[in-house]
Amino acid sequence: MPPGSLPWNEPGDALELRRSCSIRSAEGGPIAVAESSKLVIVGVGDDGLSGLTEPARAVILGSDLILGAPAALKAVEEAEGRKWELSSDMTEAVEQVREALRADRPVMVSTGDPLFYGIARFLFDRLGEDRFEIIPHVSSMQLAFARVKESWDDAYLADLGARPLEAIVARIRHAEKVGLFSSDRCPPARLARALLDRGIDDFRAFVCEHLGSPDERVTRASLSELAELEFDPLHVLILVRSPDLASKADRFASRLRFGNPDDLFSQNQPRRALVTTAEVRALALAQLNIRADSIVWDVGAGSGSVAVEAAQLAPQGRVFAIEPRADDLALIPVNAERFGVSNVVPVSGRAPEALADLPDPDAxxxxxTGRHVGTILRAAFSRLKPGGRMAVNVASVEALVDAHRLLKDLTRDLLFWDVHLSRGVEQLDRLRFQAINPSYLLAAGKSAE
Structure with missing residues (x-):
């Protein structure tokens, strides 16, 4: 039997799949599967029954009830089984599936691969995967990459209708190839404008409409052209970073996720020496263990270098940059825009009072901290979520002693560093090292209990 083929020889045998399929455990014993009717979810394309394998076609033609969204039902309209349009309300859809399982030979039709951004996983989670069998079709994403002759094993894939636009843009920034299902809420033009607004302009775009049908169409465009175009809702959007646009490449592409050079950030000249240096930022952010959806506080943010790099690490989260000085506070959105992050929230005020209305942080x-180190650390640590992390950077031995004493009373998970570093500088044919201002760093973890 060829790899990936289903266990039957004749079309008439296809319907036995729902009752004869068995699964064996790692120990060799069978896993019990109910003998009642199963719902077979069959993937279809725009070419309908003619584009299916013979076994998949036999399942649909032999069914007494066919459930599916309007587009999928239209693709199999010549099948004789009773058609039942699936509700767009997922709670109602689950109840429809429960009812369909009472039929003798129920089938659901779904476009493409039901397990690739499809409905199958949703139904598995709510009704149990033993109630279903899957016969996939080639997904529209797979077809789209084939049409533009690009591999997709290394592509970033997402559904614009299921994830926030900002989170997807953040991932696109570092991707070479992208495959996207668009949505009414975020058509290609809106995504293109969002990318261009953030200085990302070095992608070729391919919009693949009605894949597999007679009126299939593939449109190639630059992002600036894409921002002015409209397309049929049935499409897949492919983005491929283009070498011939290297001169216009994303101005953020060469920047690091964290530990960027200090001079990339706008700073107030009188206090340039007070910025958290790149090396300390890198060490501190590594200790904070920031996740993609973390809530982060940067207390005493200055011009926002730590906040901006934390935002790059948490594209689906939020970073609150608390700063009392108006001139520094004004630079935080400037630096956020420079790095293309939109999830930094400047907060005017002095800690701990300014922390009162903020959501509890993960990091x-x-x-x-100045003279108020004890009050600020105690207030921040009390709000830190269980399992969260805190990093503290101070410049004086006195502040180090105060911070160490306080954090030692709050947690056993405590690390500290005396950060003395020199940066290499090349002068003609010689290499020398230039010392940066020393400082102290402490990292503390809060018990998850």
């Missing part, structure tokens, strides 16, 4: 960075 906290504290810098420039």
């Amino acid at each position: 906290v960075f504290v810098g420039g």
